[in-house]
Amino acid sequence: xxxxxxxxxxxxxxxxxxxxxxxxxxxxxxxxxxxxxxxxxxxxxxxxxxxxxxxxxxxxxxxxxxxxxxxxxxxxxxxxxxxxxxxxxxxxxxxxxxxxxxxxxxxxxxxxxxxxxxxxxxxx
Numbered sequence: 001x002x003x004x005x006x007x008x009x010x011x012x013x014x015x016x017x018x019x020x021x022x023x024x025x026x027x028x029x030x031x032x033x034x035x036x037x038x039x040x041x042x043x044x045x046x047x048x049x050x051x052x053x054x055x056x057x058x059x060x061x062x063x064x065x066x067x068x069x070x071x072x073x074x075x076x077x078x079x080x081x082x083x084x085x086x087x088x089x090x091x092x093x094x095x096x097x098x099x100x101x102x103x104x105x106x107x108x109x110x111x112x113x114x115x116x117x118x119x120x121x122x123x124x
Contacts, residue, residue: 002060005073009053012080016047019088027091035091042087049076049084049109052116059120068119072112079108 020043027036056073063069083105090098 001070002057002064004057005053005060006057008073008077009050009055009057012046012050012053012077016043016050019043019046031091035094038087039091042084042091045087045109046080046084049080049112052076052112056116059116063119063123066119066123068115068122072116072119075108075112075115079105079112081105082108 020040023036023039023043027039031039053073053076056069056076059069060066060073083102086098086101086105089095090102
Protein backbone atom coordinates (compact mmCIF):
# COMPACT_ATOMS: atom_id res chain seq x y z
CA UNK A 1 0.00 0.00 0.00
CA UNK A 2 2.91 2.37 0.68
CA UNK A 3 4.02 2.07 -2.94
CA UNK A 4 0.55 3.03 -4.16
CA UNK A 5 0.56 6.26 -2.15
CA UNK A 6 4.14 7.07 -3.11
CA UNK A 7 3.20 6.64 -6.78
CA UNK A 8 -0.02 8.65 -6.38
CA UNK A 9 1.92 11.42 -4.65
CA UNK A 10 4.56 11.54 -7.37
CA UNK A 11 1.99 11.53 -10.19
CA UNK A 12 0.00 14.29 -8.50
CA UNK A 13 3.13 16.38 -7.88
CA UNK A 14 3.97 15.99 -11.59
CA UNK A 15 0.45 17.14 -12.48
CA UNK A 16 0.79 20.14 -10.15
CA UNK A 17 3.94 21.33 -11.86
CA UNK A 18 2.29 21.03 -15.27
CA UNK A 19 -0.99 22.60 -14.18
CA UNK A 20 0.82 25.40 -12.37
CA UNK A 21 2.93 26.20 -15.43
CA UNK A 22 -0.16 26.05 -17.64
CA UNK A 23 -1.94 28.50 -15.33
CA UNK A 24 1.01 30.88 -15.13
CA UNK A 25 1.77 30.89 -18.83
CA UNK A 26 -1.24 29.63 -20.73
CA UNK A 27 -4.11 31.09 -18.76
CA UNK A 28 -2.72 34.43 -17.63
CA UNK A 29 -4.18 36.26 -20.63
CA UNK A 30 -7.35 34.15 -20.85
CA UNK A 31 -8.75 34.29 -17.31
CA UNK A 32 -9.80 37.23 -15.20
CA UNK A 33 -7.54 37.90 -12.21
CA UNK A 34 -10.24 36.48 -9.91
CA UNK A 35 -10.57 33.24 -11.87
CA UNK A 36 -6.78 32.93 -12.17
CA UNK A 37 -6.60 33.19 -8.36
CA UNK A 38 -9.22 30.43 -8.07
CA UNK A 39 -7.16 28.26 -10.43
CA UNK A 40 -3.97 28.94 -8.47
CA UNK A 41 -5.72 28.03 -5.20
CA UNK A 42 -6.59 24.68 -6.77
CA UNK A 43 -2.95 24.14 -7.77
CA UNK A 44 -1.69 25.20 -4.34
CA UNK A 45 -3.90 22.78 -2.40
CA UNK A 46 -3.30 20.07 -4.99
CA UNK A 47 0.43 20.39 -4.43
CA UNK A 48 0.16 20.37 -0.64
CA UNK A 49 -1.81 17.17 -0.79
CA UNK A 50 0.45 15.56 -3.38
CA UNK A 51 3.16 16.01 -0.75
CA UNK A 52 0.73 14.65 1.81
CA UNK A 53 0.27 11.51 -0.29
CA UNK A 54 4.05 11.07 -0.37
CA UNK A 55 4.11 11.46 3.42
CA UNK A 56 1.36 8.86 3.79
CA UNK A 57 3.37 6.45 1.66
CA UNK A 58 6.49 6.99 3.74
CA UNK A 59 4.61 6.67 7.02
CA UNK A 60 2.93 3.46 5.83
CA UNK A 61 6.40 1.97 5.37
CA UNK A 62 6.74 2.20 9.16
CA UNK A 63 3.14 1.36 10.07
CA UNK A 64 1.86 -0.86 7.22
CA UNK A 65 -1.11 -2.20 9.19
CA UNK A 66 -2.57 1.22 10.04
CA UNK A 67 -6.03 1.56 8.57
CA UNK A 68 -6.24 5.18 9.72
CA UNK A 69 -3.16 6.15 7.75
CA UNK A 70 -4.41 4.30 4.65
CA UNK A 71 -7.78 6.07 4.90
CA UNK A 72 -5.92 9.34 5.29
CA UNK A 73 -4.29 8.79 1.90
CA UNK A 74 -7.56 7.93 0.19
CA UNK A 75 -9.21 11.01 1.70
CA UNK A 76 -6.34 13.20 0.46
CA UNK A 77 -6.86 11.81 -3.02
CA UNK A 78 -10.62 12.40 -2.78
CA UNK A 79 -9.94 15.94 -1.59
CA UNK A 80 -7.70 16.60 -4.58
CA UNK A 81 -10.47 15.48 -6.91
CA UNK A 82 -13.30 17.28 -5.13
CA UNK A 83 -11.48 20.47 -4.13
CA UNK A 84 -8.79 21.14 -6.71
CA UNK A 85 -10.56 19.66 -9.72
CA UNK A 86 -13.72 21.61 -8.95
CA UNK A 87 -11.67 24.83 -8.75
CA UNK A 88 -9.91 24.04 -12.05
CA UNK A 89 -13.22 23.45 -13.80
CA UNK A 90 -14.86 26.47 -12.15
CA UNK A 91 -12.06 28.79 -13.22
CA UNK A 92 -11.99 27.47 -16.79
CA UNK A 93 -15.75 27.27 -17.38
CA UNK A 94 -17.23 29.83 -14.99
CA UNK A 95 -19.85 27.30 -13.85
CA UNK A 96 -20.50 28.61 -10.34
CA UNK A 97 -22.50 25.56 -9.28
CA UNK A 98 -19.25 23.66 -8.98
CA UNK A 99 -18.46 25.76 -5.94
CA UNK A 100 -20.92 23.55 -4.06
CA UNK A 101 -18.56 20.57 -4.49
CA UNK A 102 -15.44 22.34 -3.25
CA UNK A 103 -16.30 22.26 0.50
CA UNK A 104 -16.61 18.47 0.36
CA UNK A 105 -13.01 18.40 -0.80
CA UNK A 106 -12.03 20.67 2.07
CA UNK A 107 -13.72 18.32 4.54
CA UNK A 108 -11.87 15.42 2.92
CA UNK A 109 -8.57 17.25 3.41
CA UNK A 110 -9.35 18.04 7.05
CA UNK A 111 -10.43 14.46 7.73
CA UNK A 112 -7.31 13.13 6.04
CA UNK A 113 -4.98 15.18 8.22
CA UNK A 114 -6.92 14.28 11.38
CA UNK A 115 -6.74 10.57 10.52
CA UNK A 116 -3.04 10.86 9.73
CA UNK A 117 -2.42 12.42 13.14
CA UNK A 118 -4.53 9.77 14.87
CA UNK A 119 -2.88 6.95 12.93
CA UNK A 120 0.62 8.17 13.67
CA UNK A 121 -0.21 8.55 17.35
CA UNK A 122 -2.07 5.26 17.76
CA UNK A 123 0.14 2.99 15.64
CA UNK A 124 2.54 0.68 17.40
